[in-house]
Amino acid sequence: MMTPFTTFIITFLSLFAMAISLPVARLQARDVFVPPILYPHAGTIWKVGNHHNVTWDTAGAPVNITNSIGHIYLVVHGLIDLDNELAGGFNILDGRVVIQVPDVAPADDYALVLFGDSGNFSPNFTITD
Ligand SMILES: *[C@@H]1O[C@H](CO)[C@@H](O)[C@H](O)[C@H]1NC(C)=O
Numbered sequence: 001m002m003t004p005f006t007t008f009i010i011t012f013l014s015l016f017a018m019a020i021s022l023p024v025a026r027l028q029a030r031d032v033f034v035p036p037i038l039y040p041h042a043g044t045i046w047k048v049g050n051h052h053n054v055t056w057d058t059a060g061a062p063v064n065i066t067n068s069i070g071h072i073y074l075v076v077h078g079l080i081d082l083d084n085e086l087a088g089g090f091n092i093l094d095g096r097v098v099i100q101v102p103d104v105a106p107a108d109d110y111a112l113v114l115f116g117d118s119g120n121f122s123p124n125f126t127i128t129d
């Protein structure tokens with residue numbers, strides 16, 4: 001039964017919910033930082049065992065980042081291989097981290113994913129042995 005009083009309560013509660021959710025959504029949008037990976041790029045060929053700098057663009061980083069600790073995983077045939085962390089515990093503002101190419105089967109559809117606030121995928125690239 002919708003009495004005028006319950007209508008009032010519902011209106012009040014939804015306005016209250018909007019008032020608290022709007023600033024939170026804006027804050028997160030401002031502080032989430034998803035830097036694009038610059039290297040490896042499409043056409044990159046890596047050899048198993050070699051060391052390379054993975055690089056990403058840190059331009060436009062907000063002053064306060066929700067989570068500044070980065071992790072890089074290998075993406076194998078489109079699936080993130082969480083057992084294959086290539087680097088972790090570095091600062092997402094560094095813009096680069098050295099990784100060693102893992103001992104995986106040769107393929108031309110590997111990718112990397114860089115996690116900080118959120119995941120960002122590199123283009124597909126090749127690993128050879
Ligand atoms: C990674 O980049 C740093 C800084 O440019 C450089 O000193 C280092 O030799 C590079 N390492 C590799 C494995 O390319």
Ligand SMILES: *[C@@H]1O[C@H](CO)[C@@H](O)[C@H](O)[C@H]1NC(C)=O
Pocket residue numbers: 063064
């Ligand atoms: C960043 O965080 C510091 C410390 O919590 C705070 O004083 C500052 O106002 C924040 N800056 C922005 C732009 O949010």
Ligand SMILES: *[C@@H]1O[C@H](CO)[C@@H](O)[C@H](O)[C@H]1NC(C)=O
Pocket residue numbers: 076077078109110124
């Ligand atoms: C990259 O590789 C994945 C996994 O094989 C594939 O699904 C995707 O279509 C490829 N992307 C491009 C742009 O070729």
